[in-house]
Amino acid sequence: MDNVSKNKRSEIMSKIRGQDTKIEILVRSALFRRGFRFRKNVRSLPGIPDIVLPKYNSLVFVNGCFWHGHKNCSAFRLPKTRTKYWSDKISANSKRDQKNLRRLRAQGWRCFTVWECRLKKNFSHEIDKLEKKIKAQA
Numbered sequence: 001m002d003n004v005s006k007n008k009r010s011e012i013m014s015k016i017r018g019q020d021t022k023i024e025i026l027v028r029s030a031l032f033r034r035g036f037r038f039r040k041n042v043r044s045l046p047g048i049p050d051i052v053l054p055k056y057n058s059l060v061f062v063n064g065c066f067w068h069g070h071k072n073c074s075a076f077r078l079p080k081t082r083t084k085y086w087s088d089k090i091s092a093n094s095k096r097d098q099k100n101l102r103r104l105r106a107q108g109w110r111c112f113t114v115w116e117c118r119l120k121k122n123f124s125h126e127i128d129k130l131e132k133k134i135k136a137q138a
């Protein structure tokens, strides 16, 4: 009986992954309004960065706290069912993120990550910080 909801949950979560999330769209439109021009979801780069700003040699990852295992995050909670499964999955995601960032930096990209919980808490402040970082000299 529980399997239905478990499978349903996996299905829902796997659909969320790899799509543009609402928060990504908000970040893109905020950057666009501030004059940035970019490409999105560039598949030729490790980790398929959410936002690629060639002019600034910069990449932005808009990370959901759950999928990317945001450390010390009050918004991050492991599900109470299949906890081990999710914990393994998320720690694998997090390791892969780190590996992708190392590869991207080795290719000369400047990489910035913005987190869902911080954006939800104070969106314009986070975008201000991001804008400054992007525009700062490498």
Ligand SMILES: [Zn+2]
Residues within 6 Å of the ligand: 065, 070, 073, 074, 075, 076, 115, 116, 117, 118
């Ligand atoms: Zn978080």
